Amino acid sequence: MLQAQRLQTDQWKSGTRVNAQLRARSAERTRSMILDLIRAHGRISRVELAALTGLTESTISSTVREIIADGLVLETGFSESTGGKRRTLLGINHAARHGVGLTIDHERLTYVVADFAGELVGSLTAEGTGDVHPDNVIVRMASEVKSLLRDLQVDPVSVVGIGVASPGPLDGRAGVLRGRQPTPEWSGYPLRGRLEDVSGYRVALDNDATCGAVGELWTSRRGAPRPVSATVYMADGIGCGILIDGGAFHGTSANAGELGHICLDLNGPKCSCGGRGCVEVYAGPAAVVARASKDRALVKRLDLDPDRGHRSNFARIVKNAARGDEQCLELVTFSARHLARGIVTLCNILDLDEVFLSGPGFSEAGAIYSLVIQDELDAATFMRSVHPVRVDVANIGSEAAALGAATLILQQELTPHSVLRSAGSRVTLPTQLGAGA
């Protein structure tokens, strides 16, 4: 974008050729904006589109004609009469396009299909990657996508692409994972390229917590988005998705929101990220299980089993905490207090308005976490004298991140101007020329 701008500035002198290019880009943006407005409103008339965008009614008419011809939008009836002429209303053709979302995980793969309005069409849960070679997992993924589309009777031609949600660090631009999940073998593996080759679809890779935050927003239908909110996503690790006025904040390389790797103690225990005293080494499920495992009587009483993997052991601990078991309550509270300290730092940097707790880590003991975190934020954020920060448990299933990934690829393909690149800007707005241009 910025390169394109510089190009424009340099080439303006050369006249009409460049202006033709600019006009084409501008028409694309107009189309993107109009599609987004129709989607967001459900039903809207051409006159209202003109008023909202500042574009002339003739520009609106020709653009709408084009997107109706493409089958993206339908005329869905008339506005109520208020004395004047009744207006034809436009609505999104839900079935026109679909997006597939997929969360990649060692123990479980979750697939969803979303329609053009971002609504869930159906989902599939399958075996995780395990320790199988990525090449073989990719082949299975492509085949599972195909059979899900067939089962849901979704036309494969209507699918714009596959959004893959993964824990970070990842290189969103190169489409490559850079961390140790689901297995170290995936680090550096050309996930996007291979899945594109095998599936035939366009693929985009994004942070699971960011996808979770987007999915949570789309499914919660809470109404107006908050100015700045964070959706804390706890599964194996702890991340968070940051939403600004309802749009996903990605940071420079889609690695924003690494809440689990906020340092709480410079001299604390070592963390897998190479740092010390990170939130995750106190608050993460594995840390909670490790603390519990030091007490043999507790291990016996809860029937904790190191061979079972820490997820199900963690689930036992939080279930018992929710039932009032004092020892388990102490373990969960210890985790919640440390997570809360990380969220205080998040607030002090982002001046958050609201925090949502989401992901399987909160499914049993969300209420305990929520209370402890709310207390800590009320007592300790830097801006507590100015405004409170509300903590809520987000009521979502395991499909949230996958649904977010599906909606992000739909946005990227069809309403590109609405996708937040870093965060401040929609991709093609002229105001990006900003101060430095």
Next chain:
Amino acid sequence: MLQAQRLQTDQWKSGTRVNAQLRARSAERTRSMILDLIRAHGRISRVELAALTGLTESTISSTVREIIADGLVLETGFSESTGGKRRTLLGINHAARHGVGLTIDHERLTYVVADFAGELVGSLTAEGTGDVHPDNVIVRMASEVKSLLRDLQVDPVSVVGIGVASPGPLDGRAGVLRGRQPTPEWSGYPLRGRLEDVSGYRVALDNDATCGAVGELWTSRRGAPRPVSATVYMADGIGCGILIDGGAFHGTSANAGELGHICLDLNGPKCSCGGRGCVEVYAGPAAVVARASKDRALVKRLDLDPDRGHRSNFARIVKNAARGDEQCLELVTFSARHLARGIVTLCNILDLDEVFLSGPGFSEAGAIYSLVIQDELDAATFMRSVHPVRVDVANIGSEAAALGAATLILQQELTPHSVLRSAGSRVTLPTQLGAGA
């Protein structure tokens, strides 16, 4: 804005009256966008404006006619001929409007005047607030603004308002400080209202680090802004301004970027914010002076004097560190390492692209800080395998925050669509309807 949107949705049925309102808002946005494009480009033709905005040439013509009539824009010559017709170029009328910026501080008040293009016209440094009652300081401020405008021969009628930069926490919406600086007496004092009453100008209150980041960007002329950058501002405290695609990120209440209050050790020394082990208690100027003061021989050798206030004592320490004094170097390195750990957390949350060090705290030993911080970021950010984060000393004077405050009030008054409310959105864009609408 969101309220306004809901209003629109509810009232659409009532037809033309509402559409007239929408049209008025849309005309305002068009005007704001065109002004911003002309400012950013220096010189630009109507045809290019049409191509860049997607608006029709007739909309551009009528809007440009209006802003020329208002004296905001001038016709400044013709484009070079490339065979076709030469085009009239438009440029901002620098003298048409001015903004005053002011940093409020216990020891020093800095005033600047910026022209409509955001360029520095002149500045004034005056005595700080000291412990004088706010009412009396406000009267002096209004009079100093008046005399600065007179000295610079700036027409008072051309001034759109006064931007005040202050350390947080503050309530930007209410125009009230909420912290202990410059003195606790200012906390809760109706600064904005009083200064508006006494000066007769509109006043806006903003975070000093955010203003510093904006001022740094405007004066550095680095070219294209980075996707996500932070300008660390060290004076008495340590804050940072966050820029996203060149726009200021404010958070919910203009309190984003409190880097100094990132917790590095849950069990660390108490901090003035009520927390423990904050970055400031290890890295801030007062902390460096306190560590130095424990060594009597050093106090004597550097002639440190507790009665002098920590600013000048800190200046002695960093000057000696820069000259290679080993003990001072150790003190500064200790500060830099802890600051670096806070910046690592900042990177892990925001996925930063670049960090600038600015403010008086870095004026003598910026190079030492920069080296230590760069090493730490290279070794410890969560996304280090994906991309590096560059650290640079920002070459700016003490006027940066004041200039930023002046440009922010100019933007707010004249190109409101370009001001980032929280961060994701420009104030009046239809895409804000987004997912939740």
